[in-house]
Amino acid sequence: MKFRHIFSALIVGVTLTAPISAVAALPSSVDGKPLPSLAPMLEKVTPAVVNISVAGTHTQRQRIPEIFRHFGAPSESVRERPFKGLGSGVIIDADKGYVITNHHVINNADEITVTLTDGRSFDAKKIGSDEGTDVALLQIEADDLTAIKLGNSDDLRVGDFAVAIGNPFGLGQTVTSGIIGALARSSLNIENYENFIQTDAAINSGNSGGALVNLNGRLIGINTAIYGPNGGNVGIGFAIPINMANNIIDQLLEHGKVQRGVLGITGRDLNSEVAKAMDLDVQKGAFVNQVFADTAAADAGIEAGDVITEINGKPVNSFGQLRAQIGTMGAGSKVKLGLLRDGSKKTVTVTLGGSDEQTASAQDIDKRLLGAKLETTKEYKGGIAIVELEPGSPAARVGLKKDDVIIGINKQRVKTISDLQDILDDAKGTIALNLVRDGTQIYLFMR
Missing domain, CATH: 2.40.10.10 (Trypsin-like serine proteases)
Incomplete structure (x- = not known):
C-alpha cells in the first residue's frame, strides 16, 4: 500500500490510457523507427x-x-x-x-x-x-578517463533543451532534463560575478559542480545553485556558463590565480525610468555612471552617459552581466563593446586593465566595497587609499571614510590592489580591515 501511494503521487496529472502492464510493454520502435531517447547521448557523456x-x-x-580577558585570557x-x-x-x-x-x-x-x-x-x-x-x-591521476566536449554557451537561446547530470543528495549519478528558462541572470547575490544560465532541469543539493549539457552532449554550464525557500528544486536552477568558467580555468592554469580584467567604470542596469530620464531608445543595457581616468575605459573613449549594449557582438542586458563577463576575462584581453551615445551606435575596442593597477573601482574587487574608488599609495610603506567614497554606499555603511588607507586584511599585509583582490577572494565570514585614519591605526569589521 505504501508503494502504491508513492506511485500515485508521482503520476498525479498524468492520464493513463492503458493498464500499467501495457505501458511497460510499449514497443522500442514505431514503423521501424526507434522512439526518441537521450540514452545514446548520455551513454557517451x-x-x-x-x-x-x-x-x-x-x-x-x-x-x-575585554571584560572577560582578565588573568591572561x-x-x-x-x-x-x-x-x-x-x-x-x-x-x-x-x-x-x-x-x-x-x-x-x-x-x-x-x-x-x-x-x-x-x-x-x-x-x-x-x-x-x-x-x-x-x-x-x-x-586526478588515472587512466582510461572520459572527457566531455565543450559547447559554446554564447550561442544558447531561451527554449533550448538542457540536461543536468550530477550527484543529488549523494544518491549517485542522476540525470534530469528541461529547457533553458533564461540567460544572463544576475543580481541574485549568490556569487560576486553572476551571469547565470537558468534552467528547469531539476538541480538539487549535491548537483553543485555537475554538468549542464545540450542534446549533443556538449557541456554548456556548471550547475551551481537553486532557487527555493526550503533548499529543494522548484524548477529554477542556475548554472555558470561554460565560456565564463573556461576563462577562469585558463587563468588558473596559466597564472595559478585569476587576474581579473578591469574596465574602470561605475554604472547601473538600464531600466525604463533611466531610459526615459536620459531620452534613450533602448530599454536594456549597462548605463555608465562614471569613467575613471587612466583606465581601460577612458583609453577606449567610453564616456559617462554611454549605454553599453553589446560585448563581442552579444547583447548586454544588465550592468551585472557586463561586470561578470569583464571580470572573468583576463587582464590584457581585447574586448569589443557596442555603445549607444546620444542616439548613435558606436563600437570601441578595449584592452582590459588588471586589478594590480594603481587605480580601480572597488566594485571590480569586491561587492562589499561598492562605492569606493581605490588607489595604491606609498604612504605607510604601501597600502590602498580610499580616494573617493559614495555616501550611503556599501563601503560607507561598513564605516570606511575618504582618505582611509587599508594596510591589512585579517592580519595579512596589503600593499597593492592585487594583494587586496587575492585576500578578499579567499576570505570567509567576518573580515577585519586594518586601516590608517588620520595617522592612527584602527580596525573595521565587515561581513
Whole structure:
C-alpha cells in the first residue's frame, strides 16, 4: 500500500490510457523507427561526470569581550570542527585528469576524493579555485578517463533543451532534463560575478559542480545553485556558463590565480525610468555612471552617459552581466563593446586593465566595497587609499571614510590592489580591515 501511494503521487496529472502492464510493454520502435531517447547521448557523456566527496575542518574564531580577558585570557577563542560534504564534477581533459567543479564544493577541504561512474576512486589535487565565480579546478591521476566536449554557451537561446547530470543528495549519478528558462541572470547575490544560465532541469543539493549539457552532449554550464525557500528544486536552477568558467580555468592554469580584467567604470542596469530620464531608445543595457581616468575605459573613449549594449557582438542586458563577463576575462584581453551615445551606435575596442593597477573601482574587487574608488599609495610603506567614497554606499555603511588607507586584511599585509583582490577572494565570514585614519591605526569589521 505504501508503494502504491508513492506511485500515485508521482503520476498525479498524468492520464493513463492503458493498464500499467501495457505501458511497460510499449514497443522500442514505431514503423521501424526507434522512439526518441537521450540514452545514446548520455551513454557517451555520463562517464565524464564524477562524484566528489570532501572532508576538512572549519576554524571558527570568536572575539572575547575585554571584560572577560582578565588573568591572561586570550583575545579570541578558536574552535575547529570537522566537516564532510558531497558534490559533483566534470572531467574536461582526460589526458591530464582535469576536473572542473564549484569552489564551494571543495572550499576548506583537506581531503578531496573523486569517484568515477565505473566505481574507481582517486585522491584529487586542487590546481586552483576562484570564489568570485565559484569555479575550481582539480586534477586526478588515472587512466582510461572520459572527457566531455565543450559547447559554446554564447550561442544558447531561451527554449533550448538542457540536461543536468550530477550527484543529488549523494544518491549517485542522476540525470534530469528541461529547457533553458533564461540567460544572463544576475543580481541574485549568490556569487560576486553572476551571469547565470537558468534552467528547469531539476538541480538539487549535491548537483553543485555537475554538468549542464545540450542534446549533443556538449557541456554548456556548471550547475551551481537553486532557487527555493526550503533548499529543494522548484524548477529554477542556475548554472555558470561554460565560456565564463573556461576563462577562469585558463587563468588558473596559466597564472595559478585569476587576474581579473578591469574596465574602470561605475554604472547601473538600464531600466525604463533611466531610459526615459536620459531620452534613450533602448530599454536594456549597462548605463555608465562614471569613467575613471587612466583606465581601460577612458583609453577606449567610453564616456559617462554611454549605454553599453553589446560585448563581442552579444547583447548586454544588465550592468551585472557586463561586470561578470569583464571580470572573468583576463587582464590584457581585447574586448569589443557596442555603445549607444546620444542616439548613435558606436563600437570601441578595449584592452582590459588588471586589478594590480594603481587605480580601480572597488566594485571590480569586491561587492562589499561598492562605492569606493581605490588607489595604491606609498604612504605607510604601501597600502590602498580610499580616494573617493559614495555616501550611503556599501563601503560607507561598513564605516570606511575618504582618505582611509587599508594596510591589512585579517592580519595579512596589503600593499597593492592585487594583494587586496587575492585576500578578499579567499576570505570567509567576518573580515577585519586594518586601516590608517588620520595617522592612527584602527580596525573595521565587515561581513
